[in-house]
Amino acid sequence: MGKLDGKVAIITGGSGGIGRAAAKLFAGEGGRIILVDLDADALQAAVADIGAEQAAPVIADVSDAAQTQAYVAAAVERFGGVDVALLNAGIEGTVTPISEYTEEMFDKVMAVNVRGVFLGLKYIMPAMSTRGGGSIVITSSTAGIRAAGGMSAYVTSKHAVIGLMRTAALEGAELNIRVNTVNPAPIDTRMMTSIEEQRGLPAGDRANRPMARRLPLQRYGEPDEVARLMLFLGSNDSSFCTGGVYMVDGGVSAGQV
Numbered sequence: 001m002g003k004l005d006g007k008v009a010i011i012t013g014g015s016g017g018i019g020r021a022a023a024k025l026f027a028g029e030g031g032r033i034i035l036v037d038l039d040a041d042a043l044q045a046a047v048a049d050i051g052a053e054q055a056a057p058v059i060a061d062v063s064d065a066a067q068t069q070a071y072v073a074a075a076v077e078r079f080g081g082v083d084v085a086l087l088n089a090g091i092e093g094t095v096t097p098i099s100e101y102t103e104e105m106f107d108k109v110m111a112v113n114v115r116g117v118f119l120g121l122k123y124i125m126p127a128m129s130t131r132g133g134g135s136i137v138i139t140s141s142t143a144g145i146r147a148a149g150g151m152s153a154y155v156t157s158k159h160a161v162i163g164l165m166r167t168a169a170l171e172g173a174e175l176n177i178r179v180n181t182v183n184p185a186p187i188d189t190r191m192m193t194s195i196e197e198q199r200g201l202p203a204g205d206r207a208n209r210p211m212a213r214r215l216p217l218q219r220y221g222e223p224d225e226v227a228r229l230m231l232f233l234g235s236n237d238s239s240f241c242t243g244g245v246y247m248v249d250g251g252v253s254a255g256q257v
């Protein structure tokens with residue numbers, strides 16, 4: 001039997017590196033998946049990779065309340081409810097000092113990364129409670145427990161979702177809803193390539209990536225390595241885990257005070 005047999009999962013940012021890896025892993029464990037993203041072509045490709053009988057795409061802006069309600073309603077209509085939610089959609093913004101960071105970009109990052117999580121919690125938790133509870137996993141980052149110069153909006157957003165998670169974990173406990181964050185270090189995805197390019201680093205040289213050398217394991221993580229932790233938290237294997245900040249970071253946080 002699969003770890004998610006009979007379970008319905010919503011994954012936002014479902015066509016990106018981590019989201020797509022999680023969707024494939026969750027489906028392989030018997031889950032039925034609603035994939036949420038703005039990129040229609042990428043969503044269709046992700047669904048095709050899993051199979052239309054087990055996955056369905058929803059094009060939605062996670063920072064919009066009506067569109068959030070719509071993707072939750074789609075899960076209920078298509079598969080009967082929501083048991084697991086991976087609130088994973090996020091953007092990096094620009095790599096710019098605070099004094100030069102535009103208000104528009106700051107607001108955009110906060111809208112996707114924080115408001116998107118808030119709205120997901122707001123509308124998923126009531127739907128989940130009708131199924132007797134469930135598990136919500138929020139994608140934070142090592143930037144949620146420390147800082148990085150030039151990334152004020154991203155760092156702020158990833159700290160903020162830990163606060164949302166802890167509040168939701170307390171509120172969700174009486175509903176049998178568990179809520180946790182997963183905090184990856186740099187993972188080999190489009191986002192890291194974008195950050196490297198903005199920092200003027202050799203993004204195309206996989207053997208010589210300066211940011212990777214700062215990690216004790218001396219490499220970036222792979223999306224599948226994050227997805228496996230998400231599966232643990234989404235499944236009944238983690239039935240006594242809620243309110244937690246779970247690192248998947250190659251050891252980098254071990255050196256933080």
